[in-house]
Amino acid sequence: MNRRVVITGMGWVTPLGCELERVWQRLLNGESGIAPTTIFDAGSYPTQFSAEVKDFDFQATLGEHSEDHGTASRNARFALGAAEMAWKHAGLDRLESGATPEMTGVYLGGGEGPIDFENFVAAAVAGWDPQARQLDAVRWAEVAYERLDAVREFEQDPNCAAHHIACRFHAEGPNLNTLTACAASTQAIGEATMIIRRGDADVMITGGAHSMIHPLGVTGFNRLTALSTRNDSCATASRPFDATRDGFVLGEGAGILIIESLENAQRRGARILAEIIGYGSTADAFRVTDMHETGRGPIAAMRAALADAKVAPQDIHYISAHGTGTEENDKIESLAIGTVFGDLAKKVPISSVKSMLGHLIAGAGAVELITCVLAIRDGIIPPTANYSTPDPNCPLDYVPNKPRKATVRTCLSNSFGFGGQNDTLIVRAFE
Amino acid sequence: MSPQRVVITGLGPVTPIGVGVAAFWNGLLEGRNGIRRIQAFDPARFASQMGGEVLGLQIADYVPKSYRKASKIMARDIVLAVAAAHQAVSDAGLRTRCLLDRGDAQGEPNFDPARFGANIGSGLICADLHELAEALHSASENGVFDIRKWGAEGMNNLTPLWLLKFLPNMLACHVTIVHDAEGPSNTLTCGEASSYLAIGEACRGIARGVADVCICGGAESKANPMALLRQSLGGRLSQRNDAPESACRPFALGRDGTVVSEGGGLVIIEELEHARKRGARIYAELVGFGAANDVFQAGQPGQLSPNGRGLALAARKALKDAGISADQVDLVTASGYGISHQDKAEAAGIREVLGQRAADVPVMSIKGGLGNNGAGSGAIEFIAAVMAVHSGRIPPAINSQPPDPECALKLVTGGPVDAKIEYVLSTGFALTGGQCAALVIKRWHE
Numbered sequence: 001m002n003r004r005v006v007i008t009g010m011g012w013v014t015p016l017g018c019e020l021e022r023v024w025q026r027l028l029n030g031e032s033g034i035a036p037t038t039i040f041d042a043g044s045y046p047t048q049f050s051a052e053v054k055d056f057d058f059q060a061t062l063g064e065h066s067e068d069h070g071t072a073s074r075n076a077r078f079a080l081g082a083a084e085m086a087w088k089h090a091g092l093d094r095l096e097s098g099a100t101p102e103m104t105g106v107y108l109g110g111g112e113g114p115i116d117f118e119n120f121v122a123a124a125v126a127g128w129d130p131q132a133r134q135l136d137a138v139r140w141a142e143v144a145y146e147r148l149d150a151v152r153e154f155e156q157d158p159n160c161a162a163h164h165i166a167c168r169f170h171a172e173g174p175n176l177n178t179l180t181a182c183a184a185s186t187q188a189i190g191e192a193t194m195i196i197r198r199g200d201a202d203v204m205i206t207g208g209a210h211s212m213i214h215p216l217g218v219t220g221f222n223r224l225t226a227l228s229t230r231n232d233s234c235a236t237a238s239r240p241f242d243a244t245r246d247g248f249v250l251g252e253g254a255g256i257l258i259i260e261s262l263e264n265a266q267r268r269g270a271r272i273l274a275e276i277i278g279y280g281s282t283a284d285a286f287r288v289t290d291m292h293e294t295g296r297g298p299i300a301a302m303r304a305a306l307a308d309a310k311v312a313p314q315d316i317h318y319i320s321a322h323g324t325g326t327e328e329n330d331k332i333e334s335l336a337i338g339t340v341f342g343d344l345a346k347k348v349p350i351s352s353v354k355s356m357l358g359h360l361i362a363g364a365g366a367v368e369l370i371t372c373v374l375a376i377r378d379g380i381i382p383p384t385a386n387y388s389t390p391d392p393n394c395p396l397d398y399v400p401n402k403p404r405k406a407t408v409r410t411c412l413s414n415s416f417g418f419g420g421q422n423d424t425l426i427v428r429a430f431e
Numbered sequence: 432m433s434p435q436r437v438v439i440t441g442l443g444p445v446t447p448i449g450v451g452v453a454a455f456w457n458g459l460l461e462g463r464n465g466i467r468r469i470q471a472f473d474p475a476r477f478a479s480q481m482g483g484e485v486l487g488l489q490i491a492d493y494v495p496k497s498y499r500k501a502s503k504i505m506a507r508d509i510v511l512a513v514a515a516a517h518q519a520v521s522d523a524g525l526r527t528r529c530l531l532d533r534g535d536a537q538g539e540p541n542f543d544p545a546r547f548g549a550n551i552g553s554g555l556i557c558a559d560l561h562e563l564a565e566a567l568h569s570a571s572e573n574g575v576f577d578i579r580k581w582g583a584e585g586m587n588n589l590t591p592l593w594l595l596k597f598l599p600n601m602l603a604c605h606v607t608i609v610h611d612a613e614g615p616s617n618t619l620t621c622g623e624a625s626s627y628l629a630i631g632e633a634c635r636g637i638a639r640g641v642a643d644v645c646i647c648g649g650a651e652s653k654a655n656p657m658a659l660l661r662q663s664l665g666g667r668l669s670q671r672n673d674a675p676e677s678a679c680r681p682f683a684l685g686r687d688g689t690v691v692s693e694g695g696g697l698v699i700i701e702e703l704e705h706a707r708k709r710g711a712r713i714y715a716e717l718v719g720f721g722a723a724n725d726v727f728q729a730g731q732p733g734q735l736s737p738n739g740r741g742l743a744l745a746a747r748k749a750l751k752d753a754g755i756s757a758d759q760v761d762l763v764t765a766s767g768y769g770i771s772h773q774d775k776a777e778a779a780g781i782r783e784v785l786g787q788r789a790a791d792v793p794v795m796s797i798k799g800g801l802g803n804n805g806a807g808s809g810a811i812e813f814i815a816a817v818m819a820v821h822s823g824r825i826p827p828a829i830n831s832q833p834p835d836p837e838c839a840l841k842l843v844t845g846g847p848v849d850a851k852i853e854y855v856l857s858t859g860f861a862l863t864g865g866q867c868a869a870l871v872i873k874r875w876h877e
Contacts, residue, residue, distance in 0.1 A: 220594030419604030
């Protein structure tokens with residue numbers, strides 16, 4: 001079986017808001033969702049800002065269903081909210097999906113729920129024995145039993161968001177969660193596409209969600225020196241491909257898409273937004289910390305997606321870059337695009353909406369794929385904001401600062417994760 | 432299942448009853464028990480103080496010398512996966528860089544790295560409390576944590592690469608690096624269902640033609656304070672602390688919960704012609720896969736519906752995919768956590784699938800001596816299932832007497848039995864999240 005797979009609904013919860021068209025407009029305007037961190041006191045951290053979700057009302061979005069999901073973690077709430085919007089966008093609140101519950105599945109790139117920091121820390125501090133210089137598991141357990149809550153702990157499991165969505169929409173089909181770091185939701189959408197293509201499901205709810213804006217998440221990235229520390233000008237801190245970039249900006253949120261077999265979409269008279277035609281996944285298999293200097297993993301992922309889509313580089317009208325704003329990623333990604341696209345590399349427009357939304361980690365790829373679909377629909381490419389100083393290592397066309405009108409029929413979207421995980425998707429206007 | 436036939440050519444279990452397929456399988460046949468009072472830390476204050484631990488595991492035995500530095504940033508879960516990978520590729524006779532560098536294999540690589548994929552199940556890796564507690568304590572005064580002090584200096588007590596110890600995809604990351612797997616790569620985080628899903632999805636990848644060979648399965652350690660606490664708070668654990676070896680009692684009367692454990696398994700699956708060309712030994716053929724979600728409990732961390740609906744659905748899909756009916760199943764492998772309501776629901780789901788034959792089809796349950804290995808448990812059970820179909824022997828369930836009449840499965844108990852097995856249905860489900868999966872394994876005929 002080799003069925004065509006189309007996108008029929010999209011929803012997102014982002015640092016620029018949650019309404020599909022409004023966020024899209026703000027992206028085209030080059031607006032920034034980045035501001036000083038409010039979720040916790042980051043005032044003494046090397047990085048004191050982030051891209052927090054704004055204007056998201058979980059109860060209003062879920063309506064009568066919000067109580068069923070009252071225990072959901074922050075990122076599962078983002079996922080549920082985006083799924084609710086995508087479901088409606090696909091017309092599934094009004095129309096029968098035409099698919100049985102067992103042929104309706106969920107495949108997310110969902111992150112873990114944020115840690116119960118206050119109570120976790122209380123136990124850790126109480127449990128440390130400074131004289132013996134080791135953890136006293138007995139003292140730790142005394143406090144941990146008292147302060148930690150079973151449901152809140154289990155809701156951190158990375159497969160919980162997918163289960164919440166399955167319960168909400170009665171999706172009894174294949175249910176999976178991938179957590180391949182920053183590549184997760186691109187991977188989820190690609191894998192969900194394959195599940196429909198081969199006939200294991202007719203409809204999949206797919207995408208991703210993540211929130212790592214918590215004291216330990218930011219600690220982890222700050223220790224890696226992966227984050228921008230431009231505290232005096234945080235709205236311009238995310239500077240993909242710019243020579244003065246100094247790291248990525250941590251964001252949070254979710255992007256969810258409803259995808260289905262073409263037959264299913266046509267049978268129920270759905271509005272078809274685009275077709276997913278190619279997917280490639282590879283591993284660098286090089287080092288834990290660095291990308292291979294030749295960009296071999298990203299090159300192989302892009303080539304695999306092109307081959308899967310049966311299109312050539314000249315067919316690609318826009319590349320939604322991983323474009324994190326770290327020194328290494330942007331250099332290697334540009335190099336890899338140069339290798340795959342050859343002489344065409346300087347002609348194909350490339351941009352990174354992370355310049356405005358920050359990096360949603362596991363949720364990033366899904367949000368970026370949604371921007372690709374909107375670019376196809378409207379014939380306009382979102383800009384890379386904050387681009388001012390060209391970097392000789394990044395010599396391509398990054399659509400600096402202003403959106404660009406263009407005929408966009410086919411888009412390629414990249415996501416790369418820590419540890420050498422590379423995923424590429426290709427979407428095309430539906431014909 | 433697919434135009435391409437997929438066969439199993441390498442098995443790499445790392446478990447409390449044995450590391451490597453020979454030790455593990457003999458342990459199962461002998462009824463070996465890996466559950467003890469926990470040794471890694473003092474469990475005295477925990478309601479459940481037992482666990483399965485893989486003792487004496489040395490990472491240096493499983494990586495090239497040049498990779499020893501990188502092994503310093505491996506959480507326990509990663510160590511288990513890397514050890515399992517070494518066992519699996521060795522068993523399969525795949526000459527990876529790791530094996531060649533270590534002198535564990537001779538000759539030239541016998542596969543194309545770009546066509547070698549990975550799909551590895553992982554849990555929510557618990558931070559090393561020792562390292563984190565020391566750092567957090569350094570940012571506290573009189574037992575009160577000061578986040579300003581943490582941001583300014585305390586966090587610097589963590590190693591710069593701290594975060595990379597705990598990202599779930601680091602199992603696959605390290606395994607793909609040391610064994611040159613540059614093909615399609617994935618990390619599934621679906622609780623105890625993770626490795627069934629990883630093996631099934633890897634099989635689909637080979638069927639689609641994007642890889643010739645895949646390393647797949649999963650690993651996790653729940654034998655640490657944080658995981659033990661979580662499972663304990665959730666009321667899932669046995670409190671039979673005075674008799675650890677008899678604590679985990681799958682499908683038995685009087686069961687009072689499961690036992691935390693650690694371990695994992697990775698297996699090599701391969702496109703048939705690829706395996707034939709390199710002269711690989713074929714254990715069995717993978718012929719069916721099904722996945723489902725049990726949506727019984729809206730919004731709560733899931734549990735199976737009382738009738739095991741999600742599990743039955745996944746199993747029926749797998750049978751359909753294999754092109755066989757339930758009448759052709761000769762053996763079922765079950766999760767059997769030893770948790771009262773979960774075992775009952777699971778048994779109901781299995782009985783529903785088997786229909787009238789439920790009283791006659793043998794069921795294999797191995798958690799009695801292993802406990803719950805989290806994301807690694809499915810792969811361990813899968814390896815046992817492959818060995819059963821390969822050898823025609825079914826190892827006994829331990830601690831499953833007296834049987835609970837409400838479960839009513841035909842468990843093999845006492846000693847191993849010989850059986851003619853053509854098809855095995857191997858099933859699993861996540862304790863949180865409702866993910867269910869099933870695989871069908873077929874005896875290999877030349």
